[in-house]
Amino acid sequence: MLERNIHQRCLLGPGPSNVHPRVLAAMSYPVIGHLDPQFIELMNQVQADLRYVFQTENALTIPVSGTGSAGTEAALCNFIEPGDPVLVAVNGYFGERLCDMASRYGAVVHRIERPWGEVFSSEQLRNALTEHRAKIVCIVHAETSTGALQPMEGIADVVHGQDGLLLVDCVTSLGGVPISIDEWGIDIACSGTQKCLSVPPGLAPLTVGPRALEALHARTTKVGNWYLDLTLVSKYWGKERTYHHTAPISMNYALSEGLRLIREEGLETRWVRHSENAQMLWAGLQTLGLELVVPIDHRLPSLTTVRIPDGVDDLSVRRALLNDYNIEIAGGLGVFAGKVWRIGLMGYSSRRENVAMLLEALRKILPG
Ligand SMILES: *Cc1c(COP(=O)(O)O)cnc(C)c1O
Numbered sequence: 001m002l003e004r005n006i007h008q009r010c011l012l013g014p015g016p017s018n019v020h021p022r023v024l025a026a027m028s029y030p031v032i033g034h035l036d037p038q039f040i041e042l043m044n045q046v047q048a049d050l051r052y053v054f055q056t057e058n059a060l061t062i063p064v065s066g067t068g069s070a071g072t073e074a075a076l077c078n079f080i081e082p083g084d085p086v087l088v089a090v091n092g093y094f095g096e097r098l099c100d101m102a103s104r105y106g107a108v109v110h111r112i113e114r115p116w117g118e119v120f121s122s123e124q125l126r127n128a129l130t131e132h133r134a135k136i137v138c139i140v141h142a143e144t145s146t147g148a149l150q151p152m153e154g155i156a157d158v159v160h161g162q163d164g165l166l167l168v169d170c171v172t173s174l175g176g177v178p179i180s181i182d183e184w185g186i187d188i189a190c191s192g193t194q195k196c197l198s199v200p201p202g203l204a205p206l207t208v209g210p211r212a213l214e215a216l217h218a219r220t221t222k223v224g225n226w227y228l229d230l231t232l233v234s235k236y237w238g239k240e241r242t243y244h245h246t247a248p249i250s251m252n253y254a255l256s257e258g259l260r261l262i263r264e265e266g267l268e269t270r271w272v273r274h275s276e277n278a279q280m281l282w283a284g285l286q287t288l289g290l291e292l293v294v295p296i297d298h299r300l301p302s303l304t305t306v307r308i309p310d311g312v313d314d315l316s317v318r319r320a321l322l323n324d325y326n327i328e329i330a331g332g333l334g335v336f337a338g339k340v341w342r343i344g345l346m347g348y349s350s351r352r353e354n355v356a357m358l359l360e361a362l363r364k365i366l367p368g
Pocket residue numbers: 015067068069070072094140142143144169170171172192194201
């Protein structure tokens with residue numbers, strides 16, 4: 001029990017996920033200067049570990065200061081110049097948000113759409129790109145609003161075939177679902193610490209490949225956002241160590257410990273754990289007579305959407321879970337509001353005992 005009377009919850013929503021005690025402990029290390037040699041050593045380790053979880057050799061791989069949304073802003077603002085055509089694949093809330101963000105940097109946004117819960121084929125992207133050439137193609141790997149996992153095979157070939165850059169939002173997949181930035185040919189990928197990495201919200205891992213770096217250096221206008229300008233930020237994370245903004249020291253301690261836990265577990269083992277626990281959840285929900293929104297072949301292990309049965313009140317079920325069982329799940333966003341529940345099994349929250357506890361609680365709460 002903490003002083004302010006905030007007690008533990010079992011966090012099974014779309015984020016934040018539960019934080020490992022070792023990560024919480026790391027946040028209480030002494031705060032030191034952001035150019036202290038000890039901190040610089042930690043920065044180097046964080047970058048190396050992020051390359052491991054992203055499966056990339058990209059030198060420019062850093063945690064952006066800010067939540068996942070800041071990472072998405074950084075992924076966009078550095079590569080968009082006013083008037084640039086940007087193609088966004090929209091099949092949920094976060095695709096929609098990418099359109100909004102890109103337009104604010106002056107991009108001419110073209111969208112392709114799929115219904116919520118569905119995914120895109122590379123053919124659909126190819127057709128869209130023949131119609132509108134795009135400097136950047138944006139797609140969400142794990143759509144947290146729908147629970148759909150976008151297959152990435154063949155996507156980069158289509159985008160690179162038209163000389164575009166491929167930007168992928170990996171916020172809800174990094175550290176929980178297989179990702180291989182270099183093998184998949186992704187030019188820009190962004191994530192967040194609070195989902196499958198199980199570190200509190202506050203940092204946003206970002207990786208930028210050589211083709212994207214070239215585009216950054218070929219800009220004729222300044223990046224439209226000083227704080228997230230990678231030409232400046234990369235000088236702090238690179239050899240120069242030039243002051244830009246003060247790194248959130250304690251958050252970087254937390255991320256460093258979170259990444260150490262991933263190294264200890266092993267990335268592949270972690271992916272398998274997320275997949276196995278998700279399958280246990282899916283089977284259990286179906287046994288309770290509940291219907292899953294997304295078909296199995298592109299269902300996301302880290303976030304499951306469940307249809308709320310007719311006659312069942314969304315809020316009162318979630319309130320009972322929280323008040324009587326200490327379990328947090330979430331309702332739907334946008335067109336799914338009031339229609340689905342969203343259940344996250346991310347990072348440290350993805351445990352068999354959590355799945356069992358949630359299923360048992362739902363069995364008791366839902367009308368038989
Ligand atoms: C959570 C999420 C974000 C935003 O991250 P914040 O940490 O809330 O800023 C962006 N994209 C996706 C797919 C997400 O799930």
